[in-house]
Amino acid sequence: MEKREANQKSCLRPMPPIIVSCRDKEGRDNALVVGYAANCSFDPPMVIVGVREERFSHHMIEETGVFIANIASKHNKEIYDYLGTTSGRKEDKFKKMSINSRTGDKVNAPLLLDCPVNIECRVVNIVKSGSHDLFIGVVEKVHADKDLVDEKGNINYQKIDYMD
Numbered sequence: 001m002e003k004r005e006a007n008q009k010s011c012l013r014p015m016p017p018i019i020v021s022c023r024d025k026e027g028r029d030n031a032l033v034v035g036y037a038a039n040c041s042f043d044p045p046m047v048i049v050g051v052r053e054e055r056f057s058h059h060m061i062e063e064t065g066v067f068i069a070n071i072a073s074k075h076n077k078e079i080y081d082y083l084g085t086t087s088g089r090k091e092d093k094f095k096k097m098s099i100n101s102r103t104g105d106k107v108n109a110p111l112l113l114d115c116p117v118n119i120e121c122r123v124v125n126i127v128k129s130g131s132h133d134l135f136i137g138v139v140e141k142v143h144a145d146k147d148l149v150d151e152k153g154n155i156n157y158q159k160i161d162y163m164d
């Protein structure tokens with residue numbers, strides 16, 4: 001195939017459909033869409049999420065040192081679109097969208113019950129990287145909808161109805 005030079009920004013694809021949820025030290029909940037997210041250690045299990053400093057969520061994750069990475073499916077499209085375009089600085093996003101959540105088992109952050117997979121994380125390092133701060137989180141607990149998990153605890157990710 002003949003090649004042609006292309007744009008460099010966000011060139012790794014596909015972007016994972018992640019909603020990062022967090023809580024500040026006063027107990028206020030917030031969440032944002034994060035396309036810059038990846039597994040970054042197999043053992044111990046760790047993930048990385050990239051959050052720009054100007055995001056309202058940034059100071060919340062920084063001050064509490066925890067977050068939950070929720071995988072979004074087609075069923076979460078409405079909240080995904082909203083959470084990715086509206087800042088918690090302007091309004092209470094959880095109240096506005098009646099987001100169904102509960103506190104995580106291991107971390108003090110809201111777990112989005114309507115998302116099929118929820119990954120509770122504790123921040124072990126923050127790396128400044130160009131436009132984004134990379135929050136490296138050790139995975140404390142993973143939750144998945146019952147029908148996605150086999151008897152060994154493996155998640156069948158192919159069963160998730162991903163957004164187009």
Ligand SMILES: Cc1cc2nc3c(=O)[nH]c(=O)nc-3n(C[C@H](O)[C@H](O)[C@H](O)COP(=O)(O)O)c2cc1C
Pocket residue numbers: 030031032033034035036037050051052054055056057058083084085086087088089132
């Ligand atoms: C598809 C998509 C991917 C995004 N990826 C990121 C990201 O990786 N990091 C980031 O800081 N913001 C990202 N955003 C933007 C934030 O989700 C958005 O600015 C959000 O309103 C911030 O909310 P907050 O100010 O309440 O934290 C993304 C938005 C969309 C729609």
